[in-house]
Amino acid sequence: MYIQQAFKSLHEWWRYLVGFIIIFLASQIGSIPLLMAVTFKVMTDGGDIESIQDPNVLMGVLDSNLTLFLMLLSFAVGLLAIYLVVRYLHKQSFVQLTTSRRKTDWGRVFFGFGLITITTLVVTGLDYYSNPEDYVLQFDLVPFAILAVIALIMIPLQTSFEEYLFRGYLMQGIGVLAKNKWLPLVITSVVFGALHLANPEVDKFGNIIMIYYIGTGFFLGIMTLMDEGMELSLGFHAGxxxxxxxxxxxxWTVFKTHSVLKDISEPSTGFDVVAPVFILYPIFLLIMAWRYKWRDWGEKLFGKVEEPIVIAEENTPNSTYIE
Structure with a gap:
């Protein structure tokens, strides 16, 4: 079992509390370059320093490519902190935080990535063909090439940070402490969604968008528990x-980029928000369940988490875990 992996490392409750604090502080330190760059730009232009407290103003001060890089830098620093905390505070390998398999299954990572990428391209293409007036073609080679380099390097670090924190570190930590699977699933999904409250999409759509964010947390958590590893969620989130x-x-999006298209339509706050959670996500789960032959949904999502029996072999420094 994936959550049981934590029993093979140092898993006292205080280690997870200290580890979480270290990870949080590291990610905040990683956001300092963005705040310094924005503050310097505002002061140089003679603007009001207090105005940068508004997230919309903060994101519009610098060039969008530079803003994206500096914004994602905090996640990269946070991911490094997760690695150090897991490696040295918990004495756990990163593979054991990633999956219950002996090694990371990159085929699963690329399957999750490809599934959402192909779906997004098809849906966006159909919408662009049906409603061309809702889009502006803004492709500019040089800014887009810079964006592509930044995105290919930094966005997987950002999504990996979120996955390793919520579906990895906290999922395992809460699971071994609560001795069940449903509580870590609920807590990590709700907290994951709540952390998106500061996104500009919330101002645009209202609180109904939280159904999407929290629902996405549940979707990624279910994926992780059913597959006994994070590979699918890592790929899906990155894609x-x-x-x-x-x-x-x-x-009105958190990622204001030099992308190929710009959506100029007025988004609806009803069906479009909840459709991915109640239509697309169940379909994705069924596809994954068919491909990877998931069984026993009740046990994997709501079962108990029991510490493996450790049998120390005579004259052997290692122990054998019986699950």
């Missing part, structure tokens, strides 16, 4: 954010 940053932007 979703990367193709969005490169393909379509809008004035």
């Amino acid at each position: 979703n954010n990367l193709i969005t940053a490169l393909l379509v932007t809008a004035d």
